[in-house]
Amino acid sequence: xxxxxxxxxxxxxxxxxxxxxxxxxxxxxxxxxxxxxxxxxxxxxxxxxxxxxxxxxxxxxxxxxxxxxxxxxxxxxxxxxxxxxxxxxxxxxxxxxxxxxxxxxxxxxxxxxxxxxxxxxxxxxxxxxxxxxxxxxxxxxxxxxxxxxxxxxxxxxxxxxxxxxxxxxxxxxxxxxxxxxxxxxxxxxxxxxxxxxxxxxxxxxxxxxxxxxxxxxxxxxxxxxxxxxxxxxxxxxxxxxxxxxxxxxxxxxxxxxxxxxxxxxxxxxxxxxxxxxxxxxxxxxxxxxxxxxxxxxx
DNA sequence: GTGTTTGTTATCAA
DNA sequence: CTTGATAACAAACA
Numbered sequence: 001x002x003x004x005x006x007x008x009x010x011x012x013x014x015x016x017x018x019x020x021x022x023x024x025x026x027x028x029x030x031x032x033x034x035x036x037x038x039x040x041x042x043x044x045x046x047x048x049x050x051x052x053x054x055x056x057x058x059x060x061x062x063x064x065x066x067x068x069x070x071x072x073x074x075x076x077x078x079x080x081x082x083x084x085x086x087x088x089x090x091x092x093x094x095x096x097x098x099x100x101x102x103x104x105x106x107x108x109x110x111x112x113x114x115x116x117x118x119x120x121x122x123x124x125x126x127x128x129x130x131x132x133x134x135x136x137x138x139x140x141x142x143x144x145x146x147x148x149x150x151x152x153x154x155x156x157x158x159x160x161x162x163x164x165x166x167x168x169x170x171x172x173x174x175x176x177x178x179x180x181x182x183x184x185x186x187x188x189x190x191x192x193x194x195x196x197x198x199x200x201x202x203x204x205x206x207x208x209x210x211x212x213x214x215x216x217x218x219x220x221x222x223x224x225x226x227x228x229x230x231x232x233x234x235x236x237x238x239x240x241x242x243x244x245x246x247x248x249x250x251x252x253x254x255x256x257x258x259x260x261x262x263x264x265x266x267x268x269x270x271x272x273x274x275x276x277x278x279x280x281x282x283x284x285x286x287x288x289x290x291x292x293x294x295x296x297x298x
Numbered sequence: 299g300t301g302t303t304t305g306t307t308a309t310c311a312a
Numbered sequence: 313c314t315t316g317a318t319a320a321c322a323a324a325c326a
Contacts, residue, residue, distance in 0.1 A: 001304060058305075082304050083323085137322050139305070157306095181316055190306080198304060247303080287318070288304065 002080040003058060004161065004195030005238035006249050006257060010086055011055045013252040014131075017088045018050045018062075021125040030120035033135065035143040044144055045076065045123075057158045057194030060086070061150065073147045081139030087132045088252045089114060136248065158194040162235040167193065172228050176216040183219065184212035185286040187231075195235065199244055199266045202291045204231045206265045211297045212290050213283075237262065265291040 002010075026042045028034055034041040049065040051073075062076040078086065114132050115122055121133040121142060133142065145153065159175075160166035175192050176183075186192055187201045196204070205212050207230035210223050219227070243249060243257030246267060250256060264274055269282030269291055278295040 003305090079305080081306075081322090136324070137304090139322060179315080185316080188305085289302080 001082055001197055001199060001246060002084065002243070002249055003197035003200050003238075004055075004235055005200070005241075005259065006243035006251075007055050007058050007060055007080065007195075008239050009242045009257065010252050011053050011060060014060075014086065014088060015053045017090075017129070017252065018125070018131065019052065020049055021127060021129065022047060022049045023123050024126040025122075025124035027122040027124075028120075029115070029122065030135075030138065033120040033133070033138065033140065033142055035141055041142070041144065044074075056154050057161065057190050058197070059153075059158075064144075075145050075147065075150050077143050077145055077150065077153070078133070079140055080135070081137070081141075083118075083134075083136040083248045084140030085118075085132075085134040085248070085250055086252055087114060087134065087250065087254050089130050089132065158190055159192045161194045162196070162231050167232075169225065169228050173221075173224060176219055176224065179216035181216060182213050182285060183210065183216050183227075184288070184290060186216045188286060188288070193231070196231070198288050198290075199246065199263070200231075200234050200238060202266045203264060204234045206291075206293060206297060207234060209297050212285055212292055265293060267291070 023045050024047065026045050028038045028042060031038045036044075045064070051063040051065055054061040054063065058079065060078040060080070062078070064074045064076060066073055078084070080086070114130075116134065118134040118136045119132050120135050120138070120140075123131040123133075125131075133140070160168075160171055176186065179186055183205065184201055187196050187204070188198070202212065204227065208223065208227035210219065210227055238244060238257075238259045241257060241259040241262065242251060242255075244259040244263065245256035246260065265280050268280045270279050272278065273280055273293040273296060276293065276295045278293055280291055281294050283290050283292075
């Protein structure tokens, strides 16, 4: 479940790996994964260089080099949705991920053979390195868009991101005003705040002491301030810890994220709250598994 | 066979 | 037009 911290972790690693590298071979093992005709997709990308790697919310963005006749830059955008992985293999490196949570725990060590049955696309660079796009559930996609199209996508679909100036206390106050939906739905809405998903919404609400089912416009000023700082704190810590691996996520080297063992409520239904020992509640809200402490969260 | 997992969009209602 | 609620999608596993 890649959310902002996971996608940002991948982005930061890929910047180092692929910037200014030229794509020489594209293999599209699952044609539906690209939102284009396979031949067009492959032909368009061939011999282009990656000029930069960016992110908006959970969307990863590769800037492509321009051809001489083109006025406008184009971009390869990648959404990992639930089970997408981007794994980069240098030609001399053998992939053995791991060293994630506990070096003594062998179950934390991943072994990846690539490509595998979930590999949907493969980009081979002129230096021999390869970027694999794996996606067990096939929700993810690859799409080529012009600069203009990209700006429209960013503008229409994504609100301010945590840890940026646009995501201010004033903004959050206004976003909650006149909203009668439960706060979990509001926080999951990418147009309101970009980047949060099921895990970090539950974690931020726990840190703020606010129940996920609360109506957004009922949140008191004091709670809203706590929630604002909680969202930023959770996202910042998750990035520092290279994201959360709950089941599927790995970074671009095939390694798990370290935030998994810092989760306070997500995935802890019926287990005692780390703060007050009360069993964590698990309910369904906004169609999603939702975890909270009935004692710590009001 | 049943229920569960989630990011996002579609659809419908108000 | 906006907002909210819910279903749907995809694939694998217990």
